[in-house]
Amino acid sequence: MFKASIAWALLALLWALPAQSQTNPGNDTANGWIVESYAGYNILHNLIAQTSYALVPQGPVFTNITGNVPQIQVPITSAAIDTLDILGFAELLSSNVTSSFTTGSSNILLANTSPCFTMSNNATATYTFANGTSTANNTIVFSANDPSLTPIQKASWLIYLAYFYNEERAAQLTVLNIMSQYNCIKTRVNSGVKEKYAIAWTQADMTTPQVYEIRVDTYAKTLIADAAAKMIAPNSAQDSTYSNVGNFHLALKGADMLLDTSPLSEGELWPQWLSIMNMVPGASLFYESEGYYKNRKVYRADGLVSKTGYSNFPERYAARPDLALMDMIAIQYPTFQNTYNTTWLYNFALGSSPQSFPANYVCNNAYVMLTNQISCYLDEPFTPPATQAAPTNETETDDGGSNSSSGDQSSSLSSGSKAGIAIGVIAGVAALGGAAFWFYRRRPTAEPSHNFYKMDEI
Numbered sequence: 001m002f003k004a005s006i007a008w009a010l011l012a013l014l015w016a017l018p019a020q021s022q023t024n025p026g027n028d029t030a031n032g033w034i035v036e037s038y039a040g041y042n043i044l045h046n047l048i049a050q051t052s053y054a055l056v057p058q059g060p061v062f063t064n065i066t067g068n069v070p071q072i073q074v075p076i077t078s079a080a081i082d083t084l085d086i087l088g089f090a091e092l093l094s095s096n097v098t099s100s101f102t103t104g105s106s107n108i109l110l111a112n113t114s115p116c117f118t119m120s121n122n123a124t125a126t127y128t129f130a131n132g133t134s135t136a137n138n139t140i141v142f143s144a145n146d147p148s149l150t151p152i153q154k155a156s157w158l159i160y161l162a163y164f165y166n167e168e169r170a171a172q173l174t175v176l177n178i179m180s181q182y183n184c185i186k187t188r189v190n191s192g193v194k195e196k197y198a199i200a201w202t203q204a205d206m207t208t209p210q211v212y213e214i215r216v217d218t219y220a221k222t223l224i225a226d227a228a229a230k231m232i233a234p235n236s237a238q239d240s241t242y243s244n245v246g247n248f249h250l251a252l253k254g255a256d257m258l259l260d261t262s263p264l265s266e267g268e269l270w271p272q273w274l275s276i277m278n279m280v281p282g283a284s285l286f287y288e289s290e291g292y293y294k295n296r297k298v299y300r301a302d303g304l305v306s307k308t309g310y311s312n313f314p315e316r317y318a319a320r321p322d323l324a325l326m327d328m329i330a331i332q333y334p335t336f337q338n339t340y341n342t343t344w345l346y347n348f349a350l351g352s353s354p355q356s357f358p359a360n361y362v363c364n365n366a367y368v369m370l371t372n373q374i375s376c377y378l379d380e381p382f383t384p385p386a387t388q389a390a391p392t393n394e395t396e397t398d399d400g401g402s403n404s405s406s407g408d409q410s411s412s413l414s415s416g417s418k419a420g421i422a423i424g425v426i427a428g429v430a431a432l433g434g435a436a437f438w439f440y441r442r443r444p445t446a447e448p449s450h451n452f453y454k455m456d457e458i
C-alpha cells in the first residue's frame with residue numbers, strides 16, 4: 001500500500017504539469033474519441049458516432065467557436081441515462097457525477113445493478129447520455145460499448161465522460177492505473193503459459209430466427225488473447241453466426257472452455273441452457289467429446305447480480321477491463337492469484353450460484369475500487385501448476401491475434417525489471433501508458449484490506 005500511495009501521489013503531481021508536455025489517452029484516435037483544447041474551452045470529438053461537443057465553463061455563451069458544435073456548459077448537473085455501460089464508468093468518478101444521473105429509460109432503471117445511483121422515473125434532466133442516435137433533446141453519445149474497441153480502449157472512455165464534469169485529470173489517473181493493472185497481469189500470464197487453452201465466446205439469440213454466434217469482435221478477441229488463451233473462431237471467410245446448430249457445434253470443436261453470454265430467463269439453468277444450445281442426445285456427434293462439455297467448463301458472465309437478478313457485467317465490463325481479464329485468467333488458472341475471487345465469471349455447468357452485491361460495495365473512490373482485488377508484480381513470473389489439465393490441442397483457432405491496444409508498451413517490459421520510482425516517473429512523462437507499471441512494484445501489507453467485494457461472505 002505504501003508504495004502504491006507514493007506512486008499515486010507522484011502521478012497526481014505529474015498531472016499538475018502543463019497538458020502539452022504529456023501524451024495522453026485523450027489524444028489517441030484509436031480510442032474512438034479525442035479532445036482538442038482551446039483557450040477557455042475544449043472540443044470533445046466522439047469519432048465513433050461522429051459527433052462533437054464544445055465544453056465551455058458555466059457562464060455566457062461563447063461566440064467565437066466555429067462550426068456547428070453544440071455548446072455544453074460543464075460541469076453538467078443533471079443527466080438522463082440511456083446506455084447501461086456508462087454507469088460502470090460514472091461510479092469511478094466523484095459523487096457529483098453519480099448524483100447527476102437523475103433518471104433513465106425504463107430499461108436502465110430496471111437493469112441498473114450498481115448501488116451508487118439513485119435514479120428515479122419522475123426526475124428531469126438537461127442532457128441524455130445514449131449509445132447511439134436518440135430522439136431525446138441534448139443527447140451526448142457515449143460509445144464505450146462499441147465492439148471494435150479493445151478492452152483498454154474502452155476504459156479510456158472514463159476520461160471522455162469525466163470531461164463533462166471537469167474531472168478529467170482524476171479520470172486519467174484512474175485509467176492509467178487500470179491500464180497498468182491490465183498490462184501487468186497480461187504480461188505475467190503470457191510469459192508463463194506455454195500451452196494455451198482454447199476458449200469460445202458463445203451467444204445464442206433465441207428470438208426467431210434462432211441464431212448461434214461465436215464472438216469474433218475486437219473486444220472478445222483481445223481479451224481472450226491477453227488472457228493467454230486461443231480463441232475459437234470461424235476462419236475469417238466464414239460467418240460467425242450460425243442458423244444451423246450442427247455447424248455451430250462443429251465450429252466449437254476443440255474448445256476447452258466456453259464463455260457464454262446468451263440471454264437467459266429467470267430460472268434457466270444448465271439443463272435449460274443445454275437445450276437452448278441443442279446439446280441434447282442425438283443433436284450432433286460433436287459436443288459430447290469436447291473438453292468444455294466433458295469437463296463441465298462452461299462459464300457465464302452473470303455471476304454478480306442485483307437483488308432483482310440483473311447482471312452487473314453489461315454495466316461494468318467496459319469500465320473495468322482489468323477485472324474482465326483477471327476473470328478470464330482465473331477461470332483457466334485459479335492459482336494465478338490465489339486471493340482473487342472472480343468478479344463476474346462463474347462455472348455455470350457445475351451449478352455454481354451467482355453472488356449478489358456486497359453490502360459494502362464502494363462507490364466514488366477509484367483508489368479503493370482499484371486496489372482491493374488485483375495485486376500484480378511483474379517480477380513474479382507465473383507458472384501454471386503441473387497438476388493442471390493440458391489443453392486438448394485439436395482446435396481451429398483464429399490466427400489474427402489481438403489488436404494492439406493503446407498502452408501496450410508495458411507488456412514489453414522485461415518481467416525482471418527492478419527500476420526505481422524515479423525511473424517510473426521519467427518513463428511516465430515520456431509515455432504514460434508505460435509509466436504506470438510502477439504501481440505493480442507494491443507489496444501487500446500484512447493484512448490487505450478487502451472492502452470491495454466479499455462475494456462469498458454474503
Ligand SMILES: *[C@@H]1O[C@H](CO)[C@@H](O)[C@H](O)[C@H]1NC(C)=O
Pocket residue numbers: 019020022023024026027035036037
Ligand atoms: C495531440 O497530438 C497532437 C499531435 O500529435 C498535438 O499537436 C496536440 O497538442 C495533442 N493534444 C493533446 C491534448 O495532448
Ligand SMILES: *[C@@H]1O[C@H](CO)[C@@H](O)[C@H](O)[C@H]1NC(C)=O
Pocket residue numbers: 038039040061062063064
Ligand atoms: C472565446 O470567447 C471566450 C468568452 O466568450 C473567451 O474567454 C476566450 O478567450 C475566447 N477565445 C479565443 C481564442 O478568442
Ligand SMILES: *[C@@H]1O[C@H](CO)[C@@H](O)[C@H](O)[C@H]1NC(C)=O
Pocket residue numbers: 082083084085107131132145146
Ligand atoms: C445501447 O444501450 C441499450 C440499453 O443499454 C442496449 O439495449 C443496446 O443494445 C445498446 N446499443 C449498442 C449499439 O450498444
Ligand SMILES: *[C@@H]1O[C@H](CO)[C@@H](O)[C@H](O)[C@H]1NC(C)=O
Pocket residue numbers: 094096167
Ligand atoms: C463537487 O461539486 C462541488 C460543488 O460544485 C465542488 O465544490 C467540488 O469540488 C466537486 N467535487 C469534485 C470532486 O469535483
Ligand SMILES: *[C@@H]1O[C@H](CO)[C@@H](O)[C@H](O)[C@H]1NC(C)=O
Pocket residue numbers: 120121122123
Ligand atoms: C418521484 O418519485 C419519488 C419516489 O420514486 C417520490 O418520492 C417523489 O415524490 C416523486 N416526485 C414527483 C415530483 O412526483
Ligand SMILES: *[C@@H]1O[C@H](CO)[C@@H](O)[C@H](O)[C@H]1NC(C)=O
Pocket residue numbers: 135136137
Ligand atoms: C425537445 O425540446 C423541444 C423544445 O424545447 C420540446 O418541444 C420537445 O418536447 C423536447 N423533446 C423531448 C423528447 O424532450
Ligand SMILES: *[C@@H]1O[C@H](CO)[C@@H](O)[C@H](O)[C@H]1NC(C)=O
Pocket residue numbers: 195390391392393
Ligand atoms: C499441443 O501443441 C503444441 C504445439 O503444437 C505441442 O508442443 C504440445 O505438446 C501439444 N500438447 C498436447 C497436450 O498435445
Ligand SMILES: *[C@@H]1O[C@H](CO)[C@@H](O)[C@H](O)[C@H]1NC(C)=O
Pocket residue numbers: 030148150218400403404
Ligand atoms: C482491429 O482489427 C480489425 C481487423 O483486423 C481492424 O479492422 C481494426 O481497425 C482494428 N482496430 C484497431 C483499433 O486497431
Ligand SMILES: *[C@@H]1O[C@H](CO)[C@@H](O)[C@H](O)[C@H]1NC(C)=O
Pocket residue numbers: 339340341372373450453454455456457
Ligand atoms: C474470496 O472468497 C473467500 C471465501 O470463498 C473469502 O474468504 C475471501 O475473503 C474472498 N476474497 C476476496 C478478495 O474478497
